[in-house]
């Protein structure tokens with residue numbers, strides 16, 4: 577494992593998954609109100625950041641993909657975090673009349689949310705959900721154990737996520753690319769400025785020709801009108817990755833995020 581970053585910016589307030597993970601990776605954590613603010617912090621050269629990029633149930637995390645599109649940053653590490661959600665309220669489940677939930681968490685806990693059938697209010701983070709539940713109200717939050725504890729709201733049902741093995745992949749973002757021998761994955765953004773038959777096939781053929789195993793491909797609106805997309809690709813780190821970037825650059829606009837190692841934080845739930 578590479579030397580851990582000493583300072584990481586992450587989505588706050590205290591008790592978010594981002595916060596809980598950041599304190600396990602870094603000696604100093606700066607909490608910011610949005611994922612976009614974490615990107616701005618890193619792009620301004622103020623230090624590294626930690627952001628969620630994809631979830632096994634809900635897929636890509638929009639603000640992170642948009643941040644990678646908009647800011648001059650690199651990915652310098654990845655971490656997989658088991659994500660367990662809990663229902664917290666001052667009243668019994670049958671008495672709940674309002675539910676505070678983060679949009680990503682909503683997608684990960686849709687079964688319980690649908691079954692409750694009460695009004696849903698989306699929040700900026702799992703910690704904000706817990707803080708919104710006031711004593712004396714019939715509101716509830718889907719939140720982290722830590723955030724419920726910090727906000728003083730009792731957990732009334734544990735592990736309410738749809739899938740038992742719900743996992744979120746986080747990445748460390750930095751102003752400079754990772755340099756080291758232990759990279760396991762590389763990431764790149766492809767931005768086709770032109771639309772022609774077979775372009776996507778030609779781009780993918782570069783990886784096939786160099787025998788690079790891709791681990792993820794995700795399209796995201798290019799923000800240039802309907803039907804215009806960019807593509808986020810991850811592949812296994814191999815010496816010929818640099819050659820692939822050259823081949824891709826001959827065909828389209830390329831934004832490389834570098835190659836990076838996997839960070840381990842041990843098992844915690």
Ligand SMILES: O=C(O)C(=O)C[C@]1(C(=O)O)C=C[C@@H](O)C=C1
Pocket residue numbers: 587591592593594595628631637659678680681700701702703720744
């Ligand atoms: O709100 C939090 O606890 C976060 O750290 C954000 C976030 C996300 O945006 O994906 C992180 C992990 C979970 O998948 C749900 C929420």
